[in-house]
Amino acid sequence: MLPFCKWLEHTSVGAGIRESLWLFPAIETLHLLGMAALVGTTTVFDLRLLGWMLRRERVSELAGRLLPWSWAGFAVQLVTGALLFTSEAVKVYPNPAFRVKMLLIFLAGVHALIFHWSVYRDVASWDDSGILPAGAKVAGFVSILLWIGIVAAGRFIGFV
Template structure:
């Protein structure tokens, strides 16, 4: 990304705040849908088949992740050197990779079909990882 583009974001009165709103909206869309799936894995809403819920929730979670990723990348471009040196940011990126690995493991073993104890452990791990991502994201400004 060119530095002129990043400078344009910084110099604009509305661009960076708008990116923050898009970032938070994406996170809300992602996590809101993951919570719905987690509730189903833990036995809530047993009348709703897990696969049917996943067909609705997962595409919305992916859209939320995409929105958060694109807006996050644009915000990153405005202060890349500072963020790379920020421990909270670095830990957030590590946690995002861990979240992706956990999601791959969850779907790779067909945990939505099994809904077993391991699926519940994976969902608890997912929730804890995402809460830590949120905490690190908020903490970036204070480190």
């Protein structure tokens, strides 16, 4: 993996971002905006699953309105994150905070899939009832914890 990181860093994209006066902070800015879209919309959905927010809205309808923004944000994160990684791959690849972040993102993905295939399958039965199944609450809670962890781990890359 390290030879790949080395090669990646030396591509014109990696070197360009690393040596530009403004590209690195500009991409970081986009990465922050992408985070706002992704984490903001998933958290609103998670809070709905917990029953703490927008309780009169149907869960399925909120999913339909919020999650496209989550996916758009995720796409921005994937692209901008990859570009930032490319510019300092050799330094970041062994960074423990970076590794924790990647692991947590993977877990968040697995968690979302499990949620989709289990609790969310019979959403129709609890969509507009005030009482949410325990599984939905657990899913919302776990998701919020995972995203806090991802944001924190990302911020800690520069500090460990």
